Amino acid sequence: DTGVSQNPRHKITKRGQNVTFRCDPISEHNRLYWYRQTLGQGPEFLTYFQNEAQLEKSRLLSDRFSAERPKGSFSTLEIQRTEQGDSAMYLCASSYQDSGSSGANVLTFGAGSRLTVL
Amino acid sequence: GQNIDQPTEMTATEGAIVQINCTYQTSGFNGLFWYQQHAGEAPTFLSYNVLDGLEEKGRFSSFLSRSKGYSYLLLKELQMKDSASYLCAVRDSNYQLIWGAGTKLIIKP
16 A cells, blocks of 8 residues: 555645645545645644545635545545635545544545645 | 644754653543654654553653643654654544644754
């Protein structure tokens, strides 16, 4: 397994354009998370999926953000009408969690997709 | 509100020992994690504590006191490659991870 893969690694776009990021998690992982990280800060939770179901979405996430995981494997994060404040590193992470288990559920992160909005 | 506090930056010497502290105030507690993040790279898992006490893994150890809302990461025999940010994260009662801003560790020869 090659770990968690994210594409593209870098994206520069003009304000108002739409962008889409893709995440391919570790194949046996059933949970997939999206985070946003800016310089000098920890990751900020955006949303997560268990298989194909989107179970939680941050209240901080505007309607311009949408995520999908149509077949419970890869996921996409789309940002519509980008703003300069959207410039950040977008991190994807995956994990395996048994239902009813309270184990560690360690997240494995991808290398991230860096977005710059001009 | 929920809060994780870590020092912003620390400096240490190659071969020495450094302790990075983390204090937290969260809605419930279901485990504390330490991750290492090199500049421009993904965070990588270092340790997990859910019970009080010390967990040792080679040069790295992590300690937890739930009653004090406190943890530390201890790094021994520091190497230049240990220069990175160290992120503390707590899983709350909703099983959400609350992240600190990270501690940037600078190792000098």
